[in-house]
Amino acid sequence: MRQVILDTETTGLEVQRGHRLIEIGCVELVQRRATGRTFHSYLNPDRAIDEGARAVTGISDEFLLDKPRFRDIVVEFLEFIDGAEVIAHNATFDVGFIDAELARAGVENARLADRARVLDTLALAREKYPGQRNSLDALCKRLGVDNSHREMHGALLDANLLADVYLALTAGQGHLGFADERTPAEVRAVAAEMQILVRPRVLRAPDAELALHAARLEAIDKASRGACVWKRLDAQ
Structure with missing residues (x-):
């Protein structure tokens, strides 16, 4: 299974008021393992960033002036996420902004859900920890994910943290025998990587x-x- 952990940063909180994406970060997982492939881009939103967004991201209007616009990176972005399961925290927020940018760029089937299945880790966390704080920081602390280097919000940084949170949050789900889609060759490769001795050595x-x-x-x-x-x- 191929999954893409996604996070975005925006000029403000309300897409309905014309706020725009300023950063996209994606991390690829295959069979619940990070592949090392990422997608990351800062974006020129053609509008000012709200003070609150500047405070949490550290991104300034001046920094984004020479960055590409969403329409310049949309093909590469869609190629990265096409056919994958996209995983985001509070996915409604990220998907709403991406859908608005896709429509603005004139993309056919201008909805992320037309390109990929979407999974919301906030909904998963609320189901598992009802009545508790389930922000990314709170989940990192609860699940033992080191986020000590997260002084500011950043799309690629947060996508990497969310990947660790997601794997911890869903630990064990990929290990049931009837749900394992790996071929025997893939199983042997994983065993070799984990230094598992398939046949005991007699000394x-x-x-x-x-x-x-x-x-x-x-x-x-x-x-x-x-x-x-x-x-x-x-x-x-």
């Missing part, structure tokens, strides 16, 4: 050690007047 004692062992049993047998259990077993 035989050298002759010198066998001689010492026999001498020791003989000494025990003499001391116990023929009651050495191991010698009787060897004789059977």
Whole structure:
């Protein structure tokens, strides 16, 4: 299974008021393992960033002036997420902004859900931890994910954190025998990577050690007047 962990940063909180994307970050997982492939881009929104958004992201209007617009990166972005399961925290927020940008760019089937299945980790967390705080920071703390380097919000940084949170949140779900879609060759490759010995290696004692062992049993047998259990077993 191919999954894409996605996060975005925006000029403000309300897409209905014309707020825009300023950063997209994606991390690829295949069979619940990070592949090292990412997609990341800052975006020129053609409008000012709200003060609150500047405070949490550290991104300034000036920084984005020479960055590409969404229409410039939309083909590469869609190629990265097409056919995958897209995983986002509070997915309604991210998907709403992406859908608005797709429509603005004139993309056919201008909805993310037309390109990929979407999974919301906030909904998963609320189901698993009802009545508790389920922000990304709260989940990192609860699930033991190190987020000490998260001084500001950032799309790629948060996507990497969310990948760890998602794997911890859903631990065990990919290991049921009837749900495992891996081929035997893939299973063997994973076993080799994890240094699992599929066939036990037999180490035989050298002759010198066998001689010492026999001498020791003989000494025990003499001391116990023929009651050495191991010698009787060897004789059977």
